[in-house]
Amino acid sequence: MIDDADATPAVRQLQVIDAKVLRAIEKKLLWLACWTVHNANHLRQKDEVKVGGHQASSASMVTIMTALYFAALRPQDRVAVKPHAAPVFHAMQYLMGNQSLENLQNFRGYGGAQSYPSRTKDVDDVDFSTGSVGLGVGITAFASMVQDYLHAKDWAAPPQEGRMIALVGDAELDEGNIYECLQEGWKHGLRNTWWIIDYNRQSLDGVVREGLYTRITDIFRAFGWQVEVLKYGVLQRAAFARPGGDRLRAWIDDCPNAVYSALIFQGGAAWRKRLMDDLGDQGDVSRLIDSYSDAALAQLMENLGGHCLETLAEAFAAVDHDQPVAFLAYTVKGWGTPLAGHKDNHAGLMTRAQMERFRDSMGIREGHEWDLCEGLEVPEADMRTALSRVPFFADGPRRYRADRVAVPAVAAPGDAVISTQAAFGKVLDALAKSDSALAERIVTTSPDVTVSTNLGPWVNRRGLFARQDIPDTFRDERVPSTQKWRFSAAGQHLELGIAEMNLFLLLAAAGLSHALFRERLIPVGTLYDPFVSRGLDALNYACYQDARFLLIGTPSGVSLASEGGAHQSIAAPLIGMSQDGLAAFEPAFADELAVILQWAFDYLQRDGEGDPDERTWLRDETGGSVYLRLSTRPVEQPGLEMTPARRQGIIDxxxxxxxxxxxxxxxxxxxxxxxxxxxxxxxxxxxxxxxxxxxxxxxxxxxxxxxxxxxxxxxxxxxxxxxxxxxxxxxxxxxxxxxxxxxxxxxxxxxxxxxxxxxxxxxxxxxxxxxxxxxxxxxxxxxxxxxxxxxxxxxxxxxxxxxxxx
The missing domain is CATH 3.40.50.920 (Rossmann fold)
Incomplete structure (x- = not known):
């Protein structure tokens, strides 16, 4: 453990916990995370399949999460935790009383704490589910956009503006949806977003390429983000200030990632030999190296910015604006454990012998592994008092509720011949004309196919959303156009570029607005039906979080015949059937569509128990999202009476x-x-x-x-x-x-x-x-x-x- 200054101005500024207690929390989180995984793999009864748990990936996040949750965060902030840091998250919630010992002992077991943080499966206070890498990062940006949307409306005030924060693995930055998200954020003037990158320079299969950090920082800056590179801890900065320190810093900067990782694994003697081989016999720098014992030298070289509470506290405290910030925090994968630095440590587990030595180094007595203050120098009473004063946890779990919005009758258009897509546009247009509470709460979005999916009339009446007004230049210049593209804070359509992953991440964020921000939205997203598959990972992610939205896939099937196979959907009905949390419909007629829409607007808002309705054996009271597969093919309407039996059959x-x-x-x-x-x-x-x-x-x-x-x-x-x-x-x-x-x-x-x-x-x-x-x-x-x-x-x-x- 790093034992730098007992109390620093930045630490004192950020939190009410004594610096000594903060370091005790850091130590306890590291121990509990590693022990939780060890218990699941080596002590608990299990079958022949490895349980896993990512001890090394968790260790690299411990200091960051300690500084963030126990020093920097406020109750209104929301965090998406790196999937492989789940053991740290559960350990933290256990300290705070939000996670049970039973669940921690049953980590990755049936009914226990989940492998990756889950809003729907975990009992602790998960803000955003993570697991499919990259998606938990992107949703924070869209949650910030939704927060801006809510604050622009004249409704009951949502909570104070919070920061939407993602704890990001550096390997997650290989995911393409991250960069689609960055561009969309730039277009919408993204605010109040922090991405804290765990730059341990290792991925699942090896060590990342040299110079990656420059590409990462260049990309973020290109999209208007402030970038803070947290490379050196206070011990390293102190060493750099000594005679010969400039040479040591240059060596660290030039050292290849793989070499640095290997030396961390080998320890102090290996550090000394390599540094003396490269820098020895040069006067000041040799004396600098000689002034450290092997153990102190290893501690110095591992004292990167992402493992220094003071460095992290200073960086977080220095942000006094609402612009997006990327913190690139240098870390060590497996920090503080026998696995530190080894290239195979991603899925590696400490052996029983390694764990015994690690337990001894932590001062943990056998049989007391789960005790709150075991191995710490802080009295338990002081620890409990300090934990009770942490601002982020002061209000308890932040799972909010919002009132349900009344759903008015939805009438079908009276056309004798009409497509379901056109009928959908007319229904929304009729809602746009009304002053109903439902119309006020609908927010629409589409990946650059707003007009071709029949959202045009809605947008013309309700406008596009932006925090600042953007005039419709064509209209101002008196150029004839059927579309009124004026942006304002009153608008109810969020314009997106052609990226279906962004569509589903925005629907996920907007579909959680009632739980995240205490304000109910009815998100409606449209896209070409064949391109549901292009965003399928994000759609599944949105449903896994129990986000609530209405998805319109249109045009569907081969009925958009002249567009060819690239624009014709085949598998979409099977996706609708197999996707959990999504009720899929494909009406043929406009009156069927009207019945389904009226039901769907209510179904999106339900939050009941899972007991099935004995008439259909469907769990309708739980609610969920709804997917409608619509067509551009005009169809003669049957003119049937909408009897109660037919209406019920349409829904069933x-x-x-x-x-x-x-x-x-x-x-x-x-x-x-x-x-x-x-x-x-x-x-x-x-x-x-x-x-x-x-x-x-x-x-x-x-x-x-x-x-x-x-x-x-x-x-x-x-x-x-x-x-x-x-x-x-x-x-x-x-x-x-x-x-x-x-x-x-x-x-x-x-x-x-x-x-x-x-x-x-x-x-x-x-x-x-x-x-x-x-x-x-x-x-x-x-x-x-x-x-x-x-x-x-x-x-x-x-x-x-x-x-x-x-």
Missing amino acids: GAYWLRPPGPNCEAVIVYQGTVATEAVAAAGRVGPDRRDIAVLAVTSADRLNAGWQSAQRQRANGNRSARAHIETLLSGLSRDATLVTVIDGHPATLSWIGGVLGHRTVALGVEHFGQTGTVADLYHHFGIDHHAIVGALDQLSAGRPIALAPL
């Missing part, structure tokens, strides 16, 4: 567009815009097959989820449990056949045949599309009404189904 996932009769031989099951083909096929079958039913599926996702849940209920003894799809199909003869059809992957609906054991033919799109008309592509993929009729005829004749050639 399906309803009978054409109910089965007593002698029903076949059912056409469709989802989405191919409704036209299903209806046409039902009307064109031969005179001997008139009793054809048509099942309108609005959400294969919810149908499947309810069916899976009902099966689990029956397996657990509730023999009466029935899912909605089981109820719908219950009146059919087992000899009836199903033909499913979708403008997407056929597996989306093919499972329905397995519900009650009906023979099924699944039509859909499995391969990349091409240009042409909708009729061309529907024929090409065998999803037009001719293909459906052909499938029905072949089923009737008992012949094997011959699908359309591709």
Whole structure:
């Protein structure tokens, strides 16, 4: 442990804890983090798979997290912790009483503290989930933008402006989404954001390339960030001030990363030999090196800026503005442990023998490893008093709630022929005209496809958001345009560049505004449906945090026929079905869309228990996000009455567009815009097959989820449990056949045949599309009404189904 000055002005300025106590916390966090991982891997009963836990990656973050949480942070600040520093985070929360000993002892075990900090799985006060590297970094920038948005509105005052802080592994900076985020932040005038980079110069597989820090600092400065390089601790700076110190500093600056790491692992004698070989017999510098013992020399060379409380405290205290700051803190991976510096230490674990020596060096008695003050020189009463006065933790857990926003009735447009995408635009436009609380809380965003996803009317009425006004130059110059692109603090649309990862990170941040900032937002994001896949990691990340948003994927399928395969989606319905925390719908008609939107605006705000609804066996009271797959294909509207049963069926996932009769031989099951083909096929079958039913599926996702849940209920003894799809199909003869059809992957609906054991033919799109008309592509993929009729005829004749050639 570094034992520099007992109390410094910067430390005294930043916190109410005595410097000696602060260093005791640093020591305790290092011990607890390492012991937690050791306990999980060597002491606790486990199976044959390694548990892991990243002792070395945790050790490099200990001093940074001590200085940050116990000295610099305020309750309104929010932090995304480097995933591999989870043991330090849990240890810190354990000290503060926010994490249980049982959970710490069960780290990475069933029901225990999570491998990586999780808002939804951990009991301690996690601000942002991390785990998929890079995403926890980026969300802090978007959370800061959301905070700016909230503070610009004339609502009940959100909490005092806080800093959104990311603790960043240097290897995380290889992630491309970081740089997409930097550019978006620059465009939006990013504020109140700190990224603290743990520059230990090691990654999973080795040591980072020489000179990387200059590239990192250049990039941040190019985007308007202040950059603070924290390379030397107070011990090193003191040595540099002595005769010969300038030569020592030059040697440190020139030393390759791999060599520095290897010498740290080898220790004081190796340091002495290398330094004397390179700098010996040069008078002052030789005397400087000779003045240190081997142990003191090793301590000096490891006293980098990221392991010096005084250096970190001074740097954090010096920031007196709201501009974004990147702190590049030089650290040692495995600092303070037997693993320090070794290139294989990322996933390495201390052996039992190493841990015994480490425990002895920490002054920890066997059997007292979890005690608060074991091995410390600070009395327990003093430690508890000091911890109770830490500003960041003073208000307890900061999981806020916000009132739910009333949802008015949502009416469908009255057009006889309209696409679901156009209908969505008209619904939002109608909301924009209103003075409802819901309209006030909606914030829209899109990755440079605002107009082509039909957000234009909303934006024209509600405006684009920026903290300072930006005029619409074309309008001021009297150039005719259908779009009104005026930015102001009153605007309700956040304009993004073409980067789907940024879209989902912004939706994640805005979708947590009620929990982070006590203000409810209803985020609505639109993008081209095939490009959901481009941001899938960030979408999954947003759902894992339980962020709440409405996602509009449009245009979908092959219906944007002239754009070709690059703009046609195939797998998106399966993504909607498999993504946890996301209820996926694909309405065919405008009135279905209106019902779903009204339900979705309420569903986004629910926060109930997970008990399933015994009518559908869906866990609707928990709420979640919603994904709508919409189309640009204009469809004739059916003009059906919106009965309570039909409305409920739309929400539950399906309803009978054409109910089965007593002698029903076949059912056409469709989802989405191919409704036209299903209806046409039902009307064109031969005179001997008139009793054809048509099942309108609005959400294969919810149908499947309810069916899976009902099966689990029956397996657990509730023999009466029935899912909605089981109820719908219950009146059919087992000899009836199903033909499913979708403008997407056929597996989306093919499972329905397995519900009650009906023979099924699944039509859909499995391969990349091409240009042409909708009729061309529907024929090409065998999803037009001719293909459906052909499938029905072949089923009737008992012949094997011959699908359309591709």
